[in-house]
Amino acid sequence: NKKKVALLCGGRSGEHEVSLVSANAIAGALDRERYDVLIIAIDRQGKWWLGEHAIARMQKGEEPYGDPVHLLPEPGRQGLIRLTAQGWEEIPVQIFFPVLHGPNGEDGTIQGLLELANVPYVGCGVLASACGMDKGIMKMLFSQAGLSQVPYQVVQRLQWEKESSSVIETLEESIGYPLFVKPANMGSSVGISKASNRQALQEAFAEALLYDNKVVVEKGVEAREIEVSVLGNNEVSASIPGEIVPCNDFYDYTAKYIDDRSRLLIPAPLTQEESEALQQMAIQAFKAIDGTGLARVDFFMDKKNGQIWINEINTLPGFTSISMYPKLWQSSGLGYSDLLHRLIELAEERHQEKQ
Ligand code: ATP
Ligand code: MG
Ligand code: MG
Ligand code: MG
Numbered sequence: 001n002k003k004k005v006a007l008l009c010g011g012r013s014g015e016h017e018v019s020l021v022s023a024n025a026i027a028g029a030l031d032r033e034r035y036d037v038l039i040i041a042i043d044r045q046g047k048w049w050l051g052e053h054a055i056a057r058m059q060k061g062e063e064p065y066g067d068p069v070h071l072l073p074e075p076g077r078q079g080l081i082r083l084t085a086q087g088w089e090e091i092p093v094q095i096f097f098p099v100l101h102g103p104n105g106e107d108g109t110i111q112g113l114l115e116l117a118n119v120p121y122v123g124c125g126v127l128a129s130a131c132g133m134d135k136g137i138m139k140m141l142f143s144q145a146g147l148s149q150v151p152y153q154v155v156q157r158l159q160w161e162k163e164s165s166s167v168i169e170t171l172e173e174s175i176g177y178p179l180f181v182k183p184a185n186m187g188s189s190v191g192i193s194k195a196s197n198r199q200a201l202q203e204a205f206a207e208a209l210l211y212d213n214k215v216v217v218e219k220g221v222e223a224r225e226i227e228v229s230v231l232g233n234n235e236v237s238a239s240i241p242g243e244i245v246p247c248n249d250f251y252d253y254t255a256k257y258i259d260d261r262s263r264l265l266i267p268a269p270l271t272q273e274e275s276e277a278l279q280q281m282a283i284q285a286f287k288a289i290d291g292t293g294l295a296r297v298d299f300f301m302d303k304k305n306g307q308i309w310i311n312e313i314n315t316l317p318g319f320t321s322i323s324m325y326p327k328l329w330q331s332s333g334l335g336y337s338d339l340l341h342r343l344i345e346l347a348e349e350r351h352q353e354k355q
Contacts, residue, residue: 005037007097014186023041028321038093040080048070099316103133108126133315136154181195182208224243232292274306294315296313296317
């Protein structure tokens with residue numbers, strides 16, 4: 001009577017590869033006494049493929065073997081459907097674990113499908129996922145909750161295309177360089193640039209607009225980067241804070257995944273008071289978006305005066321065994337496998353509460 005956990009990974013987002021790595025790590029660490037693991041690798045077209053081989057095939061840019069599987073948006077099936085030349089078969093699944101980063105995975109869309117199918121799934125629901133993914137909405141909720149943030153402005157594509165010179169003027173006057181330009185819905189620093197002059201700002205907009213119609217521009221700060229892991233549904237706990245020391249000018253895609261010279265300091269060298277303040281803010285941020293399950297909350301801490309700003313929340317943070325989210329729990333006394341078990345328990349509890 002082991003439970004079958006389906007790991008959903010890959011997907012149509014700019015964070016496809018990162019997700020495959022996270023899923024491999026989770027598959028390797030799930031307690032096999034308790035769980036059977038089923039990999040569902042979603043390709044760049046959005047088709048769902050079954051089995052561990054599918055990850056390897058997709059990593060090589062090849063189509064997986066077999067027939068794709070489907071989750072029907074209707075309750076009561078308790079699993080997946082596979083259409084074959086002979087007809088169709090049902091593949092039972094008890095719990096779904098979205099290990100997807102970015103659009104279509106972390107933004108509430110897949111959560112909506114799982115809600116319609118009425119199956120338990122790990123992590124945040126539709127609302128929290130959507131609010132956490134969209135940096136514009138997220139910032140509104142944070143400010144509503146009284147969490148301090150760096151000055152920022154949201155710019156829509158149309159606005160930029162029609163009147164970029166007035167947008168630039170406003171940004172220069174009200175915020176000033178250096179500016180960080182980000183697609184509103186993305187992660188892993190994909191599409192993010194730092195701009196220190198007008199020319200760079202224009203290039204930064206062009207880059208961000210490749211990924212989204214909505215762009216968030218922020219004041220660039222000289223700050224330490226601190227992250228806190230959050231876990232829970234109704235009762236939420238926060239891990240000890242960790243610090244990232246990026247090897248590049250900022251923690252860009254290369255510094256995150258390609259260059260291995262970025263360092264994680266766990267625990268972050270902070271005073272007890274600073275740590276507690278950060279933990280409290282992380283929990284507040286999680287509640288502000290109506291989070292359940294897990295999230296990683298990212299902060300900036302002014303290098304000169306220690307002032308803290310919240311940067312963002314990630315409802316499906318990187319999840320390899322060396323990723324910050326599980327490492328912070330590890331150092332807070334909750335190992336990787338136990339953490340996965342707890343996340344599945346939280347998913348089941350939340351599902352039961354809804355019935
Ligand atoms: P994640 O992979 O954490 O989800 P993301 O794509 O959502 O990343 P952010 O965390 O907002 O992006 O920014 C990525 C990195 O860019 C930060 O870790 C930091 O190094 C740098 N950065 C972002 N905004 C600022 C800012 N306002 N001032 C200084 N550095 C910044
Ligand atoms: Mg993010
Ligand atoms: Mg992210
Ligand atoms: Mg971040």
